[in-house]
Amino acid sequence: MPGLIGEDRFRAVAAAALDLQGVDGVEVLYTHEWGGLTRFANSVIHQSTFREDTGLRVRVVSRNRTGVASSNDFSEHGAREAAASAKEMAEVAAPDPLFPGLAPKAAVPPVDRFFEDTAESSPATRAERVRIDERGRAGERLGEPAAVLAPGHHRSERRHRPGRPAHLPL
Numbered sequence: 001m002p003g004l005i006g007e008d009r010f011r012a013v014a015a016a017a018l019d020l021q022g023v024d025g026v027e028v029l030y031t032h033e034w035g036g037l038t039r040f041a042n043s044v045i046h047q048s049t050f051r052e053d054t055g056l057r058v059r060v061v062s063r064n065r066t067g068v069a070s071s072n073d074f075s076e077h078g079a080r081e082a083a084a085s086a087k088e089m090a091e092v093a094a095p096d097p098l099f100p101g102l103a104p105k106a107a108v109p110p111v112d113r114f115f116e117d118t119a120e121s122s123p124a125t126r127a128e129r130v131r132i133d134e135r136g137r138a139g140e141r142l143g144e145p146a147a148v149l150a151p152g153h154h155r156s157e158r159r160h161r162p163g164r165p166a167h168l169p170l
Contacts, residue, residue: 004032004114005030005032005054005074010030012076013030013056013074013075013076013078013079014028014030014079015076015079016076016077016079016080016083017056017058017079017080017082017083018083020060020080020083020084020087022062022087023060023061023062023087023090024061024062024063024101025060025061025101025102026058026059026060026061026083026086027058027059027060027061027102028056028057028058028079029055029056029057029058029059030054030055030056030057030074031053031054031055031057032052032053032054032055032074033052033053034050034051034052034053034119035050035051036048036049036050036121036122036123036126037049038123038126038127045123045127048123048126053072054072054074055070055071055072055074056070056071056072056073056074056078056079056082057069057070057082058070058079058082058083058085058086059086059102060083060086060087060089060090061090061099061101061102062087062090062091063095064095064096064097064099065090065091065093065094065095065096066090066093066096066099067085067086067087067088067089067090067091067093068086068089069082069083069085069086069089070082
């Protein structure tokens, strides 16, 4: 399982972009995601994949002009480069007189959206959660269609029946 980046590391990287001089405002958005997908055919797993990605998106505003740049280099250097690129784009963008500006600085409440069981889900665990019926379809377990194994992360290739929940009990 990939490790969480953590608030301190995020703040250190974001600060490199937020320190950009000569602009009216800078916004930094960070994403870190990973997930797996297990596909079944003829009652056996035929593909298991896993991917991890980080993303950094920097928006710069200067004189009602906006520039945006993104990078998957989550480092102070990557953040500075993305901010400089966004600044260059803002300098050549047409001004938007209706742009209300960036949102004012505000406290961000803590949010706990990390589910360890989902993060640690291996191909074997995903296979355990899905029963393949005699017709080779992702079947039902405990009366529920087996379409979504973990919200937004692990999906079988079969659609669930309309009007029925698509989540498996974990």
